[in-house]
Amino acid sequence: MGNRRLTVREIARLAGVSVATVSRVSNGTGQVSEETRRRVLRAIEEHGYRPHHLGRALAARRHGAVGLVFPGLSGPYFSELIQGFESEAVKTRTSVHILCTHLRADSDAEVIEMAHRVDGLAVLGGTVSHDTISELAAMLPIVVLAGDGPAAVPAVRIDNTAAAALLTRHLLADHGLRRLEFVGDPSGSPDVTERWEGFRQAHRQLELPLPRAPIRVGLQQPDGVFAAEQVLRRAIPPQGVVCANDETALGVLVGATGRGVRVPEDLVITGFDDIPMAALVTPPLTTVRQPVRELAARTARLLLQVTAGEPGQPETGLVLPTGLVIRGSCGCPTSTDSPTTGRHRTTSTSRRSRAM
Amino acid sequence: MGNRRLTVREIARLAGVSVATVSRVSNGTGQVSEETRRRVLRAIEEHGYRPHHLGRALAARRHGAVGLVFPGLSGPYFSELIQGFESEAVKTRTSVHILCTHLRADSDAEVIEMAHRVDGLAVLGGTVSHDTISELAAMLPIVVLAGDGPAAVPAVRIDNTAAAALLTRHLLADHGLRRLEFVGDPSGSPDVTERWEGFRQAHRQLELPLPRAPIRVGLQQPDGVFAAEQVLRRAIPPQGVVCANDETALGVLVGATGRGVRVPEDLVITGFDDIPMAALVTPPLTTVRQPVRELAARTARLLLQVTAGEPGQPETGLVLPTGLVIRGSCGCPTSTDSPTTGRHRTTSTSRRSRAM
DNA sequence: GGTGCTGCTGTAACCGGTTTCAGTGACCGA
DNA sequence: TCGGTCACTGAAACCGGTTACAGCAGCACC
Numbered sequence: 001m002g003n004r005r006l007t008v009r010e011i012a013r014l015a016g017v018s019v020a021t022v023s024r025v026s027n028g029t030g031q032v033s034e035e036t037r038r039r040v041l042r043a044i045e046e047h048g049y050r051p052h053h054l055g056r057a058l059a060a061r062r063h064g065a066v067g068l069v070f071p072g073l074s075g076p077y078f079s080e081l082i083q084g085f086e087s088e089a090v091k092t093r094t095s096v097h098i099l100c101t102h103l104r105a106d107s108d109a110e111v112i113e114m115a116h117r118v119d120g121l122a123v124l125g126g127t128v129s130h131d132t133i134s135e136l137a138a139m140l141p142i143v144v145l146a147g148d149g150p151a152a153v154p155a156v157r158i159d160n161t162a163a164a165a166l167l168t169r170h171l172l173a174d175h176g177l178r179r180l181e182f183v184g185d186p187s188g189s190p191d192v193t194e195r196w197e198g199f200r201q202a203h204r205q206l207e208l209p210l211p212r213a214p215i216r217v218g219l220q221q222p223d224g225v226f227a228a229e230q231v232l233r234r235a236i237p238p239q240g241v242v243c244a245n246d247e248t249a250l251g252v253l254v255g256a257t258g259r260g261v262r263v264p265e266d267l268v269i270t271g272f273d274d275i276p277m278a279a280l281v282t283p284p285l286t287t288v289r290q291p292v293r294e295l296a297a298r299t300a301r302l303l304l305q306v307t308a309g310e311p312g313q314p315e316t317g318l319v320l321p322t323g324l325v326i327r328g329s330c331g332c333p334t335s336t337d338s339p340t341t342g343r344h345r346t347t348s349t350s351r352r353s354r355a356m
Numbered sequence: 357m358g359n360r361r362l363t364v365r366e367i368a369r370l371a372g373v374s375v376a377t378v379s380r381v382s383n384g385t386g387q388v389s390e391e392t393r394r395r396v397l398r399a400i401e402e403h404g405y406r407p408h409h410l411g412r413a414l415a416a417r418r419h420g421a422v423g424l425v426f427p428g429l430s431g432p433y434f435s436e437l438i439q440g441f442e443s444e445a446v447k448t449r450t451s452v453h454i455l456c457t458h459l460r461a462d463s464d465a466e467v468i469e470m471a472h473r474v475d476g477l478a479v480l481g482g483t484v485s486h487d488t489i490s491e492l493a494a495m496l497p498i499v500v501l502a503g504d505g506p507a508a509v510p511a512v513r514i515d516n517t518a519a520a521a522l523l524t525r526h527l528l529a530d531h532g533l534r535r536l537e538f539v540g541d542p543s544g545s546p547d548v549t550e551r552w553e554g555f556r557q558a559h560r561q562l563e564l565p566l567p568r569a570p571i572r573v574g575l576q577q578p579d580g581v582f583a584a585e586q587v588l589r590r591a592i593p594p595q596g597v598v599c600a601n602d603e604t605a606l607g608v609l610v611g612a613t614g615r616g617v618r619v620p621e622d623l624v625i626t627g628f629d630d631i632p633m634a635a636l637v638t639p640p641l642t643t644v645r646q647p648v649r650e651l652a653a654r655t656a657r658l659l660l661q662v663t664a665g666e667p668g669q670p671e672t673g674l675v676l677p678t679g680l681v682i683r684g685s686c687g688c689p690t691s692t693d694s695p696t697t698g699r700h701r702t703t704s705t706s707r708r709s710r711a712m
Numbered sequence: 713g714g715t716g717c718t719g720c721t722g723t724a725a726c727c728g729g730t731t732t733c734a735g736t737g738a739c740c741g742a
Numbered sequence: 743t744c745g746g747t748c749a750c751t752g753a754a755a756c757c758g759g760t761t762a763c764a765g766c767a768g769c770a771c772c
């Protein structure tokens with residue numbers, strides 16, 4: 001077996017043609033006579049030649065890769081995002097570089113490093129500072145996924161505030177609940193910031209006293225369990241908790257029922273995301289459905305389109321619709337048909353240019 | 357702002373030196389006089405020059421990247437693996453390309469494509485055919501993560517069979533249970549194959565009749581809920597279920613308690629992985645702890661070491677230790693102290709050369 | 713026969729770095 | 743003063759592709 005890699009020049013020699021012809025054949029560009037093409041293809045086939053990615057990339061001045069930056073992989077939400085993104089990228093034979101900024105201090109520097117190795121970048125909202133995003137935007141296409149960047153940077157997102165407000169109003173107005181608490185850390189991610197804002201907005205709109213400070217926990221199931229412990233220790237526990245996502249809501253549910261609290265009779269619980277498990281617990285979770293995978297796929301397509309140098313429209317902002325999913329955990333009667341569905345109210349969908 | 361990228365030659369011109377000197381300065385190689393170094397650094401600094409990754413990579417004949425191939429991102433297990441892997445790679449300034457083979461038919465071709473863009477490859481057990489792995493092994497360093505490849509290919513794994521057998525023996529011998537079922541699809545992944553094998557092995561060792569066929573479901577929480585429904589519909593339900601992982605076990609737990617079944621009195625449930633949630637449910641889950649992140653980190657280090665061309669030992673097989681974690685869901689009394697711990701029994705750790 | 717077109721092909725110059733190797737001047741010991 | 747060593751520097755040749763451009767043959771047409 002050939003130990004050293006074959007090069008175009010080797011193949012050219014073997015086929016008795018020039019490197020230009022080999023390149024033309026292997027790319028299907030330019031004019032090549034049928035006879036020559038066959039000879040070159042035979043040589044390529046016979047020796048198992050494949051053009052070296054770096055050589056090709058350097059000549060084309062394209063990396064053939066895009067980067068995806070996210071804080072960490074917690075729960076189905078991020079998994080869906082990554083998978084949605086990756087599956088779009090692979091369609092265009094573009095590789096996906098990942099970077100988990102997690103809790104690393106110098107992550108902005110790492111992102112900049114990555115920017116030099118890819119043709120485009122998608123960053124999850126809240127993972128990279130706006131200054132750094134602006135800096136990056138000057139050197140390559142960049143899209144913010146599930147969040148906001150500086151004004152000129154395109155973003156694909158949902159309207160968290162409106163959805164959280166709609167959900168909260170359902171609890172306040174339709175169920176007449178008064179003592180609600182928010183579970184989640186608004187300073188942890190822009191998603192949570194906006195949901196917290198929607199939660200407060202609903203209180204303001206209904207001219208109710210503003211809710212107390214949020215219970216600052218993370219976004220995973222165990223965090224919800226801790227939140228439940230915290231909430232149930234109070235002298236006067238709340239009537240309901242609005243959780244930043246389904247994961248924590250499930251955690252709260254587990255924690256609460258484990259302590260003998262009845263849901264929704266003693267405590268109402270709502271989530272956000274509508275992960276598959278939400279419909280399967282008892283009682284099933286009232287939540288907000290958002291098209292997570294679609295969000296990521298749209299981001300990928302937007303990015304790939306720009307990096308491919310397509311002349312397409314310079315779309316700068318995209319807001320995908322969400323839907324309120326009413327199930328049993330808010331106190332509504334549980335629908336007895338399919339457990340995977342709930343009643344829906346869909347928020348408006350819009351495509352806006354944030355540059356106005 | 358400079359629109360076109362700066363090149364070494366530009367900087368060389370600006371600093372009044374040759375490209376060789378610029379290269380020497382920016383890499384810290386070779387001898388350069390202090391005065392010249394300063395002049396070059398000033399030019400680099402002043403114009404914000406950064407060497408182009410592709411040019412450098414082509415010259416070095418190194419991509420500066422490794423690939424990670426996995427089936428899909430379901431649950432904390434895969435998330436941990438990816439994060440463990442990525443955090444090691446980033447330490448060596450190596451980028452990580454991901455590929456979710458998921459259910460795509462031509463995934464082997466995609467893996468081969470990826471192999472041409474990276475210096476080394478880690479594939480999760482069961483995602484790539486052995487033939488393809490052998491083919492890849494001939495062209496670049498490759499490590500199998502959490503599974504087995506062809507004999508000559510290094511792998512980092514745990515002993516699933518022994519751990520599952522130990523757990524199952526606990527149920528059969530210590531609790532005297534007789535009617536156990538296995539939840540998980542052995543044909544879905546090598547992990548499950550081995551755990552199923554361990555489950556059967558325990559029955560054989562205790563000279564008990566072999567268990568009935570496994571309940572073939574996926575590895576996520578909702579799959580566990582479906583499994584619970586399936587199991588509880590039987591005329592004679594089992595006394596216990598051994599689940600392929602914690603996710604499904606939690607799903608079974610939710611599904612069973614939702615139907616009024618008491619755990620562990622009516623039904624014993626065990627998991628595998630010891631995800632954080634396992635200790636927090638009621639009753640807490642008896643399971644097997646495995647060092648997931650460490651598994652991935654070791655894989656990354658092994659791979660990076662080889663791709664860096666280090667003369668190190670040609671380690672071919674690594675088996676990390678697991679531990680049986682006894683909590684309440686198997687019927688043992690729940691320890692009343694910290695809820696995050698359980699009683700432990702650790703399986704042997706070993707480092708073996710599979711080439712023998 | 714000359715002209716212009718068309719189809720095919722090869723040479724050489726890129727892309728943006730690294731590295732070999734030869735050359736320079738300074739310095740040192742004899 | 744001379745040969746030898748040493749620290750430093752630059753020209754040019756890589757790495758492995760793509761592509762602009764020029765050249766050539768064959769043909770149609772005047």
